Amino acid sequence: MIVAGQYPLSVAQYLRLREHIPPLFGLLAVNAAVLAFTHRHLAPAVLVYTIPSILIVACLWRMIRWARPVKPADLELDAVRHRLRRTHAFAVGFSMAFVAWSLALDQYGGPYEHGHVAVFISVTVLGCVFCLGFLPRAALSVCVTVLGTFLAYSLIAGTEVLIAIATNITLVAIGILKILRDSYSSFVDLETSQRDLNAQRQQAQILGEENARLAQTDALTGMPNRRFFFATLEGLLERAGPGDRFSVGLIDLDRFKPVNDTHGHAHGDRLLEIIGARMNAVCPPDAIVARLGGDEFGVIVMSGPPQAEQVANDLCRAIREPARIGDVMVSVGCSAGLAVYPETATSAHLLFDRADFALYHAKNHKRGQCVLFSQELERLIRSEQSLDAALQVADLESELSLHYQPIVATDDLDTVGVECLARWRSPRLGDVSPELLIASAERIGRAREVTLALFDKALDALARLPPALRLSFNLSGNDICNPATIDALLERVQRASCDPRRVLIEITESSLISEFAIASAALERLREMGMRIALDDFGTGYSSLSSLHQLPLDMVKIDRSFATRLDEAAGRRLITAIRHLARSLSLDCVIEGIETENQLVSARLAGFSLAQGYFIARPMPLDVLLEYLGLPGSPRWQTDAAPVQPAARTP
Numbered sequence: 001m002i003v004a005g006q007y008p009l010s011v012a013q014y015l016r017l018r019e020h021i022p023p024l025f026g027l028l029a030v031n032a033a034v035l036a037f038t039h040r041h042l043a044p045a046v047l048v049y050t051i052p053s054i055l056i057v058a059c060l061w062r063m064i065r066w067a068r069p070v071k072p073a074d075l076e077l078d079a080v081r082h083r084l085r086r087t088h089a090f091a092v093g094f095s096m097a098f099v100a101w102s103l104a105l106d107q108y109g110g111p112y113e114h115g116h117v118a119v120f121i122s123v124t125v126l127g128c129v130f131c132l133g134f135l136p137r138a139a140l141s142v143c144v145t146v147l148g149t150f151l152a153y154s155l156i157a158g159t160e161v162l163i164a165i166a167t168n169i170t171l172v173a174i175g176i177l178k179i180l181r182d183s184y185s186s187f188v189d190l191e192t193s194q195r196d197l198n199a200q201r202q203q204a205q206i207l208g209e210e211n212a213r214l215a216q217t218d219a220l221t222g223m224p225n226r227r228f229f230f231a232t233l234e235g236l237l238e239r240a241g242p243g244d245r246f247s248v249g250l251i252d253l254d255r256f257k258p259v260n261d262t263h264g265h266a267h268g269d270r271l272l273e274i275i276g277a278r279m280n281a282v283c284p285p286d287a288i289v290a291r292l293g294g295d296e297f298g299v300i301v302m303s304g305p306p307q308a309e310q311v312a313n314d315l316c317r318a319i320r321e322p323a324r325i326g327d328v329m330v331s332v333g334c335s336a337g338l339a340v341y342p343e344t345a346t347s348a349h350l351l352f353d354r355a356d357f358a359l360y361h362a363k364n365h366k367r368g369q370c371v372l373f374s375q376e377l378e379r380l381i382r383s384e385q386s387l388d389a390a391l392q393v394a395d396l397e398s399e400l401s402l403h404y405q406p407i408v409a410t411d412d413l414d415t416v417g418v419e420c421l422a423r424w425r426s427p428r429l430g431d432v433s434p435e436l437l438i439a440s441a442e443r444i445g446r447a448r449e450v451t452l453a454l455f456d457k458a459l460d461a462l463a464r465l466p467p468a469l470r471l472s473f474n475l476s477g478n479d480i481c482n483p484a485t486i487d488a489l490l491e492r493v494q495r496a497s498c499d500p501r502r503v504l505i506e507i508t509e510s511s512l513i514s515e516f517a518i519a520s521a522a523l524e525r526l527r528e529m530g531m532r533i534a535l536d537d538f539g540t541g542y543s544s545l546s547s548l549h550q551l552p553l554d555m556v557k558i559d560r561s562f563a564t565r566l567d568e569a570a571g572r573r574l575i576t577a578i579r580h581l582a583r584s585l586s587l588d589c590v591i592e593g594i595e596t597e598n599q600l601v602s603a604r605l606a607g608f609s610l611a612q613g614y615f616i617a618r619p620m621p622l623d624v625l626l627e628y629l630g631l632p633g634s635p636r637w638q639t640d641a642a643p644v645q646p647a648a649r650t651p
Helices: 009-038 045-067 077-105 111-131 136-157 160-215 226-239 256-261 265-282 306-319 350-363 375-383 383-392 433-443 449-462 483-496 516-530 545-550 569-584 597-606 622-628
Strands: 246-254 287-293 298-299 323-325 328-330 333-341 370-373 400-409 415-426 430-432 470-474 503-508 532-538 555-560 588-591
Touching: 009 045, 009 077, 009 111, 009 160, 077 111, 077 136, 111 136, 111 160, 136 160, 160 287, 226 256, 226 298, 226 350, 246 306, 246 350, 256 265, 265 287, 265 306, 265 323, 298 306, 306 370, 333 350, 350 370, 350 375, 383 415, 383 433, 400 449, 400 622, 415 433, 415 449, 430 433, 433 449, 449 470, 449 483, 449 597, 449 622, 470 532, 483 516, 483 532, 503 516, 503 545, 516 532, 555 569, 569 588, 569 597
Parallel strands: 333 370, 415 470, 470 503, 503 532, 532 555, 555 588
Antiparallel strands: 246 298, 246 333, 287 298, 323 328, 400 415, 415 430
8 A cells, every 4th residue: 555655756656657557558468469359361460460469478578577566675766766767768669669560550451440540549548648647758758659650640641530530539638648747746746745744743753752751861961860760660560570579779969069069050060960971881781770859869770689789889889989070079979778679668659768768877877878778777767657646746836837938039139929838846856847747747647737727827927918929838739639628728718808819829740640630620729719820840850841731820930950050051041941931831930949149140131030049038937027028027037047138139
């Protein structure tokens, strides 16, 4: 079957002709045999037997040649063009031979035999023209050769009927040639359009494959990213059978932050590129190493503890080798944690958590070493139970609080909003990080209570903030997919009599993956109330362009990892492209993680109107925020880490 646009035009012509040329020679052979038969008693034997036999054998030979199977070499462009030229020559040669023979027979017999010759010439030439429709020059040559000769013969003979027949056949042939030319033009247009379409499809397929590859590739190091790592881990678990073993490991760099602080983020990124190349070089074929984010790497080894520990130690040795970046020689250490399937756990979540806990134990107790998750570490995990127990009896109203980090306009550093950040100070455990708070709340089923308690505090703060400021509040995946939580949030906004347009709900795409449809519907409800929706951490391993189209969004917050690349030309181009994408979708855009004046200036030059980060202001309690905003009656304050002054105004 010939697919339009699948081949170059000459090859498509050749393939089409292969369907029509064999019938052409069959037609010539049959008509020649019939004409010779009707003249068998009238013409000499050489005209009745010898010449037609030669012509018929030649036709059958050409018919067999065209009917044989096509080989790949036959479709090479040069070979095809040679066959088309040869076909043109054969067509002219055969037409001259047949017309000369038929006119020689016309010298014998009566009116019926003369009529048969005229019919033979007309039917044969018209049949040949149709069969050569995909080689129009050959069809025209046959017409000119046969009908020109026949018309000249008729004029010389001087027979009115014969002249009329020749003229009539010529006119019909001219009309048929016109039709065939139009048909051939349509064929060329179809082949061209189909070829262009196929080229576009191939290009789209290439781009799709490239996008799929990039979606699973870390932009900085070129290593597989977090998405690829977890997809591979899930695939291994799905295919795992009895007796299968593999290990999951995490590697975290030590002393990497001082490299960034001392030499700048550009040197830090370059160091990560060098480390990534080294890890890829020493990683064996039966292992996968990926960058999970920041200075954390993941490894999957298709074997048990001894081999996995060997791979992890080899990777760590490669990481520890000093690296020259420009004129500076830098080096970092690393620690690793391993968990083994199926001894440690049988799910991706638990394997990763166990490896993460082993890494945490290594960094705190055996820094620079590789730690295998064990029963001893299992007992340490039980310390989470003490965290859960403390939260179980916690007085959320008194123990939970919020700190607020300003979001400013980059042109004049005026504060346009604040982001709420949860804090928990437990009487039993002291200060607990927000990550542990949320994880523990979800484990013990108090996630809704924690969210609502924090949201009440956020609404109280909103009432004290200037009307022009908006307040960003983070919701977890548990919150978004819980209709009761959404109902309670909406009810509290109504009861507070505040302007819902001042409330911005921040979500991360990773929190929506499990139940995307439910989460999207919940966000629509919040948006219908008037609240705005922001996609946080955009540009990380989870974020995808599809989220920007499928979710009801008003804003994207560029992940803080991109701010570190504002000092590079390539980084600025990438971030500017993201900003253009957001603008094309009518989305506001905030860049997070601004930690230096240069980054702020670069963000402004890249077109970002909103920014957030430690250089601008650190998270602070509400009273301190009010003083920061210059509102009267606020007490003096200090930030989480150090006294805070308003960020320097950059001209």
